[in-house]
Amino acid sequence: MPQLNGGGGDDLGANDEMISFKDEGEQEEKISENLSAERDLADVKSSLVNESETNQNSSSDSEAERRPPPRSETFRDKTRESLEEAAKRQDGGLFKSPPYPGYPFIMIPDLTSPYLPNGSLSPTARTYLQMKWPLLDVNHGSLQSRQALKDARSPSPAHIVGPFCLEFPGQSDLSLHQFQLSNKVPVVQHPHHVHPLTPLITYSNEHFTPGNPPPHLQGDVDPKTGIPRPPQHPDISPYYPLSPGSVGQLPHPLGWLVPQQGQPVYPITTGGFRHPYPTALTVNASMQSFLSSRFPHHMVPPHHSLHQTGIPHPAIVTPNVKQESSHSDIGLNSSTILYTLHRKHQDSKKEDEKKKQPHIKKPLNAFMLYMKEMRAKVVAECTLKESAAINQILGRRWHALTREEQAKYYELARKERQLHMQLYPGWSARDNYAGNQQGKKKKRKRDKQPGEGNEHREYFPNPCLSLPPITDLSAPKKCRARFGLDQQNNWCGPCRRKKKCIRYIQGEGSCASPPSSDGSLLDSPPSSPSSVAPSPSSKESKPQTEQMQPLSLTMKPAHQPLHHPHLLAGHPPPPSLVLLENSAAAAGKMPGAAHNGAHDHGNVSSSRQPGSSGASLARPLAASLCHSHSLHPNSTAPQPLSLVTKSIE
């Protein structure tokens, strides 16, 4: 445990790191230290926010350290810690990244090209991979450096990406490796591998080039078919749906940051600039001045042509811009022609009006950045495409992240916001509200039904995540979530039509039908391919409560309280944990119990939509997601989590 704890414990990052990576035994001994560690993410968050407001110097990291620990996030932090610990146990080291030396969220895009969504590093990309993001640098003591090492052989760092369902307790690196080997699924070395630091990169690209498909949609592998396809152009990231003809003509989204127009713009950006907008904060003064000169506030592009002179902020999106951009007017191919024709037809004032009001998107928050980065991985691992399901997984993974890891994203998000603010001083999130947008009709508030709120949360362990079980009964899941796509036959009619779930509404938020087999299957995340599946009988006859037991890493604390990071740090257990620890709640979807759990973290998510508070959810989707790992008829391990099982016993 390196320098982190070094002493003072004043170093937030150090403390966080120390806690996060400390052995359980050590943790017991370090309770006092943990106190300071309480200033975990919440502190970070707070500091970050403050920084954005007051600080313009990139060395603000230390500032966060000095700041008094905001306690508002305490619970969540605890939860996070708990999850972290659980994750560490479960993943057998996946989360055991070495100490995070501090907080400088300086990120160095490592060799795993962020911009090469499909992980297929084009030669060009590789060329630029070595370029480091000057502004962001992360000490990847372990995680990323290891990843880099791994990347030399495989684009899919197991410690990060790992097959989805591999993150199980007791899962050793070896086993993981074995699994990967045995599990010949190509996706393991997923073509979608994205560097952890990618989020911003992708963000940047997409934003700067509206209409760019998500990273995982472009590249050497057809995301839909999984069939490899030839690269569009050596110099063009698969990211861009640009027609070949547009190659070289398109100004780089970050053209103002790109030294030479003639240079392979994209790769540079991908490797050199992971941030959409040059992180002004971390950017040196000259850069900032440059930025200002290039992006005066008044410059909010009236239109978003891809012209270099008017490089829009990534967040700026003109209505319909995606469709438009998909057919770059620069190209000469048929799509371009069609586009041109289309444009002629649509030379209506309406469009003009739209152009007059470019849509400035909200800066991505930490989780969004994380999602952007990890989505491709999850998709590859679970061969899942449905975003809703993926997001569930990502949500859980997010909670499983160490504080350091999350902190990176919070930091990035902070920078995003700050830069966004600088670029669009007058912009308000309110501006994007449906009511304020011409012709833009977006989400209308979900009509929450009275009972739809927080009453029940189905407990479905997420096989892919093997994270603490979700026992929040307060978040009932719709049939879709409950049963997953694989078992639509169990869905109620409305759900099949993607309408409001009647079961969900009727039965106090719980579907009338029993938990899907998938759910039970999910309960038993395989620690290895061979020991994957839960016994069929368990799913049929076992009450959910029993199914839940296995999950509960979260229950372990009862026996070894001090081992739980959250407890150690004085953090409240994660919502899921709380619920689980409440035997009553865990045992039977007791609304009251569930409510308590929900209430505990209510402040954090009270305003959230049902099932959103972190511990949400339904694993059913995940089940379908990880089907490849979940079904093993002969499996004799109903309780996948050995640790959990032990504790339960």
Added chain:
DNA sequence: CCCCCTTTGAAGGCC
């Protein structure tokens, strides 16, 4: 073509 789903976080408005 629009909307839903799903996640977390940020932000704005209301009380």
Added chain:
DNA sequence: GGCCTTCAAAGGGGG
């Protein structure tokens, strides 16, 4: 200050 709502990304899928 708490609560509520909306939006941000993503892409399959329904209407």
